[in-house]
Amino acid sequence: MPSNKLHRAKVLLHRPAGRGYYRLVLLAPGLAAAAAPGHFVMLRVSANLDPLLARPFGISSVIAKRSIELYYRVAGRGTTLLTAVEPGRTLDLLGPLGNGFPVPDRAATPLLVAGGSGFPPLLYFSSRYGKQARLFVGSRDKECLPPAAVMKDLRSRTKAVHYATEDGSRGACGFVTDTLAAYLARPAAGESPVIYACGPNAMLASVSRLAAEHSIPCYVSLEERMACGLGVCMGCSVSMKSGGYKRVCKEGPVFDSREIDWGGKTILQVGR
Amino acid sequence: MPSNKLHRAKVLLHRPAGRGYYRLVLLAPGLAAAAAPGHFVMLRVSANLDPLLARPFGISSVIAKRSIELYYRVAGRGTTLLTAVEPGRTLDLLGPLGNGFPVPDRAATPLLVAGGSGFPPLLYFSSRYGKQARLFVGSRDKECLPPAAVMKDLRSRTKAVHYATEDGSRGACGFVTDTLAAYLARPAAGESPVIYACGPNAMLASVSRLAAEHSIPCYVSLEERMACGLGVCMGCSVSMKSGGYKRVCKEGPVFDSREIDWGGKTILQVGR
Amino acid sequence: MPSKKKTKPDLSVDFAGIRLKNPVLTASGTFGYGEEFADIIDLNRLGGVIVKGISLKPITGNPPPRIWETPSGMLNAIGLENPGVDVFLRDKLPFLRNYDIAVLVNIFGYCLEDYVGVAERLDGVPGVSGLEVNISCPNVKAGGIVFGTDLKAAFELLSAVRKATRLPVIAKLSPNVTDITAFARTARDAGCDGLSLINTLLGMAIDIRSRRPRLANCTGGLSGPAIRPVAVRMVWQAAKAVDLPLIGMGGIMTHEDALEFILAGASAVAVGTANFVNPRATLDIIGGMEAFLVQEGIGSVRELVGKVCVA
Amino acid sequence: MPSKKKTKPDLSVDFAGIRLKNPVLTASGTFGYGEEFADIIDLNRLGGVIVKGISLKPITGNPPPRIWETPSGMLNAIGLENPGVDVFLRDKLPFLRNYDIAVLVNIFGYCLEDYVGVAERLDGVPGVSGLEVNISCPNVKAGGIVFGTDLKAAFELLSAVRKATRLPVIAKLSPNVTDITAFARTARDAGCDGLSLINTLLGMAIDIRSRRPRLANCTGGLSGPAIRPVAVRMVWQAAKAVDLPLIGMGGIMTHEDALEFILAGASAVAVGTANFVNPRATLDIIGGMEAFLVQEGIGSVRELVGKVCVA
Numbered sequence A, B: 001m002p003s004n005k006l007h008r009a010k011v012l013l014h015r016p017a018g019r020g021y022y023r024l025v026l027l028a029p030g031l032a033a034a035a036a037p038g039h040f041v042m043l044r045v046s047a048n049l050d051p052l053l054a055r056p057f058g059i060s061s062v063i064a065k066r067s068i069e070l071y072y073r074v075a076g077r078g079t080t081l082l083t084a085v086e087p088g089r090t091l092d093l094l095g096p097l098g099n100g101f102p103v104p105d106r107a108a109t110p111l112l113v114a115g116g117s118g119f120p121p122l123l124y125f126s127s128r129y130g131k132q133a134r135l136f137v138g139s140r141d142k143e144c145l146p147p148a149a150v151m152k153d154l155r156s157r158t159k160a161v162h163y164a165t166e167d168g169s170r171g172a173c174g175f176v177t178d179t180l181a182a183y184l185a186r187p188a189a190g191e192s193p194v195i196y197a198c199g200p201n202a203m204l205a206s207v208s209r210l211a212a213e214h215s216i217p218c219y220v221s222l223e224e225r226m227a228c229g230l231g232v233c234m235g236c237s238v239s240m241k242s243g244g245y246k247r248v249c250k251e252g253p254v255f256d257s258r259e260i261d262w263g264g265k266t267i268l269q270v271g272r
Numbered sequence C, D: 001m002p003s004k005k006k007t008k009p010d011l012s013v014d015f016a017g018i019r020l021k022n023p024v025l026t027a028s029g030t031f032g033y034g035e036e037f038a039d040i041i042d043l044n045r046l047g048g049v050i051v052k053g054i055s056l057k058p059i060t061g062n063p064p065p066r067i068w069e070t071p072s073g074m075l076n077a078i079g080l081e082n083p084g085v086d087v088f089l090r091d092k093l094p095f096l097r098n099y100d101i102a103v104l105v106n107i108f109g110y111c112l113e114d115y116v117g118v119a120e121r122l123d124g125v126p127g128v129s130g131l132e133v134n135i136s137c138p139n140v141k142a143g144g145i146v147f148g149t150d151l152k153a154a155f156e157l158l159s160a161v162r163k164a165t166r167l168p169v170i171a172k173l174s175p176n177v178t179d180i181t182a183f184a185r186t187a188r189d190a191g192c193d194g195l196s197l198i199n200t201l202l203g204m205a206i207d208i209r210s211r212r213p214r215l216a217n218c219t220g221g222l223s224g225p226a227i228r229p230v231a232v233r234m235v236w237q238a239a240k241a242v243d244l245p246l247i248g249m250g251g252i253m254t255h256e257d258a259l260e261f262i263l264a265g266a267s268a269v270a271v272g273t274a275n276f277v278n279p280r281a282t283l284d285i286i287g288g289m290e291a292f293l294v295q296e297g298i299g300s301v302r303e304l305v306g307k308v309c310v311a
């Protein structure tokens, strides 16, 4: 029989995590066993026909090899509905999906760049490869940073955290790309940086430009609207520099930033 | 300003009541104050767009002049969804709707005939006019009778309860119309019976025939699919003997049984 | 000196010569003649009411069951039950005249003469702001031809109604056609002052146990949010094709839905099935629209009509 | 002596000469070429697969965004992205040949010659059970004429494809027409062996803040349960109009939905958008259908085809 990606997962824990996020822990041993950093899941948020489609969420952690953890921000109808799900209920879940982040070279220094609600896959990444990594995290103001518990984990797992807020309420005043640029201008001695970025597309485009300027490898995790998450609907395609399209759910969500046609239209007009 | 029929009602109590029913108590002072036996409400069971329409339920009781009680049977998608609603939540509610039962004459003996899940409006009726009344209740077997707590109330409020079950597991063996026929053949001395019936259409048609044979007044509470509950969509119409249609939600749900064109097609093909 | 105070945005619209205080109307057949809703909402706050379809003679309608719920929508086959134009004028219109709102009378008939008859009866009647001519009900047939799906029949009918009244004439188009723009142009050529679209999509549902259609009439009209994408597309197409003002409808539940239609090219919108689901829907939409305009710093809703950017 | 044991009901169907072990297919464009689903469900249990539309040359498709969720449905404007018939034959078909299921190849082109070219390439190829000819994609235009909405163009195209292949030819009809029966008859007259219906309804959605369409392509195809009542109605109308076997589709989520189409007149059904929502949908439907037949004491699903009672 086929290796099954379809799971009925029991909700083990579900509660507000602060700063507008919810933390959701789902029992799904098969999925947990196969999940790598950068993978995502498609979660059905309703048992009825509206909203119809499942929602994509990055895996932020695997717990005790049997459960996965998600962090989500309430963004619209689907996530609002999700907040009402009580522990003990089961949810339909598809995953792990996508290609995941490439494993960093032992000698490399991963620079994790998280903007907006892009931290979940990087949180998972940090649990595996955090010791060698630096985190660059940015948001509008300090209230929009990832939840405090997440920041604590990220701080303890990585060698350094570089904050940036647009209003200067935490760390440097400006964009996360400014602190990243400052670092890249004078990297710490002996570090050979590789960028792993997840966040809004405008940020990813800037990060990608910086990486190109400094000729360092850069992997970006993209978002696009999804229907199937499986690579069959061709709905989540993004433009490639080489012409044509690739599917975020299948060839992505992680791409070498040089592949992406950033010049095209906004890749995703978010939300409603 | 208009007398408002639209309420946001808080769920005070919601739990299984036995025999496949749920009991739902909603805080809605304006509605409770105006509700009379035979009135019903339209309840939205989803905040999303599927299922789309509100569901009609008869009022089974008014509690402390501020709340209303409903009893419902899980019949399909809408009622299944409803079972998950926790106390403390608010629900959109429209009512009281419909004409209600006519007030019985002091000298009359109301014969309450309840079949299937038709007891809720008669339960409310019994709290006002039960002392003079006899109850005829019927079902497939004793497990399909109204919930035990409801039966207890009905017994204590009425002068007599006549049971019928098709398998004879409780009371007479047969249909509720058989026990009713038996009573009508030899009514208790001094009683002048008036029928109030609620239940499946086949039962109501038989009851109506019996009433005609004995030339006694008979009021039936009908069910038909509803969209608005307000009398504007014309969706709930039933055929009248005089030709044309009347709206169950507006001119009904209670009709003089002689008005109804029972000969027409099944009035309601229930459920899925 | 320009004031910095946020001024109330202007929701008013002139629709084919009819002044509406805001662009939100109630769709025909979903609001009765207003009476039932007067208990629930303040009718004076509406842009206007499009009443349930009126014919020359009373019509009893179709046998039950008449409705069936579908995913995010519903089917109906009411069969245009109505008391006829005389009863409407005697018993229904006087009630609506108590309110300061536009009253559009939806009319229909089984043949051209029926339509003309109702139009004539309503001409010059105080309190009637305009006629919405339903050429799109799947149940109204004329010698096998459905007016709403035959260009020639539609032209003749609308021209005849046009001649029979001095009131603004708004043609209500059927979505069950290959090319909505052809019907839009035909209505314009017949002298109509505006268009309403869309009416319901023809649909069907079957009870697999009894093997019978869920509606006694077999087929019925699909309405509600399920059909909104089709309705927005048709309004957009019609707006590009003709220079008439449009009333957009089909699945509007929220002010965001209503604004979609306005951006697509509608000058006004009508709220139908939503009235059943949330009887305050019209007022919620008006409030939401006003808040949106304030938030976006837009002075008048008229600035948004047809402003979708399809670069 | 007749056995009292409940025998397994017969789900098999002969569709235009193609043997299906059960009437449940996957709709074109919603199941890729089967590979992705092989991880999730046992493909051998399907009646068959209708593959994503194939053209003569590779097509890159439309710019993103390509999809948008709508009430109980979705809009898509993928633009028929596909690797072309040569890559299909080399890389995709061999995989499907590992399974004992019918493979219908959905084909399309930008002009008549394109269609004929693909049909010729597929003629006689082992593992191809039949052709589904998509004349209904809103994006496929021929000199301004959409094949699926013009009777003459449809007739010429389908006749040409018919001549180009010995495989069963199934015409996939567009629902965006006034009279589906006229297209059903045209397909029959052109020599088609069966019909598929419906393709998506043309729809549109607008982001009221950016004022842009939700899809880069502006309009897109509406699919999902929202459109089911329209699809059931069209299958019912087409079944009455022609004597060809039909594949019914449009919003099928459950076995009950599938049986609605069968009662309306479809010999087989295709499951589309449901595959996204529940990747096991096809198997759940097959299981549910079998259980239903047992429960109702019906020996073969074929007994239900077209058996809606519209007395």
Ligand SMILES: Cc1cc2nc3c(=O)[nH]c(=O)nc-3n(C[C@H](O)[C@H](O)[C@H](O)COP(=O)(O)OP(=O)(O)OC[C@H]3O[C@@H](n4cnc5c(N)ncnc54)[C@H](O)[C@@H]3O)c2cc1C
Pocket: A040, A051, A053, A054, A055, A056, A057, A058, A059, A071, A072, A073, A074, A075, A076, A077, A078, A079, A080, A117, A120, A121, A222, A223, A224, A225, A226, A253, A268, A270, A271, A272, D068, D069
């Ligand atoms: C690979 C991937 C991983 C993601 N991981 C996370 C995560 O870990 N945590 C988190 O909070 N969010 C994550 N997102 C974004 C998340 O999927 C959206 O916030 C969510 O779908 C919004 O759904 P909604 O119903 O609340 O919003 P609505 O606005 O009601 O959604 C409407 C439609 O738009 C789609 N949509 C809206 N926003 C997005 C978006 N940003 N990306 C893709 N589709 C969108 C929805 O899926 C839906 O189809 C991820 C997105 C992708 C593609």
Ligand SMILES: Cc1cc2nc3c(=O)[nH]c(=O)nc-3n(C[C@H](O)[C@H](O)[C@H](O)COP(=O)(O)OP(=O)(O)OC[C@H]3O[C@@H](n4cnc5c(N)ncnc54)[C@H](O)[C@@H]3O)c2cc1C
Pocket: B040, B051, B053, B054, B055, B056, B057, B058, B059, B070, B071, B072, B073, B074, B075, B076, B077, B078, B079, B080, B117, B120, B121, B222, B223, B224, B225, B226, B253, B268, B270, B271, B272, C068, C069
């Ligand atoms: C005036 C009135 C009073 C009622 N009072 C009660 C009550 O007190 N307790 C109780 O358990 N039930 C009562 N019912 C029946 C109740 O409304 C249905 O059981 C309920 O609507 C089923 O909804 P569903 O979504 O679970 O079923 P589904 O089968 O999923 O519903 C599908 C559609 O059919 C309609 N429908 C299904 N069954 C009925 C029905 N019997 N009558 C009307 N519409 C129906 C639904 O409203 C919906 O539109 C009453 C019905 C009416 C008309």
Ligand SMILES: Cc1cc2nc3c(=O)[nH]c(=O)nc-3n(C[C@H](O)[C@H](O)[C@H](O)COP(=O)(O)O)c2cc1C
Pocket: B233, B234, B235, C027, C028, C029, C030, C052, C053, C076, C078, C080, C106, C134, C172, C198, C199, C200, C222, C223, C224, C225, C227, C249, C250, C251, C252, C270, C271, C272, C273, C274
């Ligand atoms: C129950 C019902 C009755 C209707 N009756 C009429 C009518 O009499 N005349 C008419 O032109 N349209 C009628 N319509 C169509 C609506 O006016 C409207 O065009 C359609 O329902 C789409 O809008 P909605 O999706 O907001 O309901 C009716 C619709 C419904 C649901």
Ligand SMILES: Cc1cc2nc3c(=O)[nH]c(=O)nc-3n(C[C@H](O)[C@H](O)[C@H](O)COP(=O)(O)O)c2cc1C
Pocket: A233, A234, A235, D027, D028, D029, D030, D052, D053, D076, D078, D080, D106, D134, D172, D198, D199, D200, D222, D223, D224, D225, D227, D249, D250, D251, D252, D270, D271, D272, D273, D274
């Ligand atoms: C994402 C997507 C892609 C599709 N691609 C094709 C296609 O390539 N060829 C085709 O004939 N139909 C295509 N369709 C239409 C479906 O095959 C089907 O006719 C339609 O979606 C209705 O069925 P459903 O509601 O079950 O999805 C596509 C549908 C969707 C949703």
Ligand code: FES
Pocket: A225, A226, A227, A228, A229, A230, A231, A232, A233, A234, A235, A236, A237, A247, A248, A249, A250
């Ligand atoms: S979401 Fe369907 S192909 Fe990516």
Ligand code: FES
Pocket: B225, B226, B227, B228, B229, B230, B231, B232, B233, B234, B235, B236, B237, B247, B248, B249, B250
């Ligand atoms: S339910 Fe709408 S008129 Fe009765």
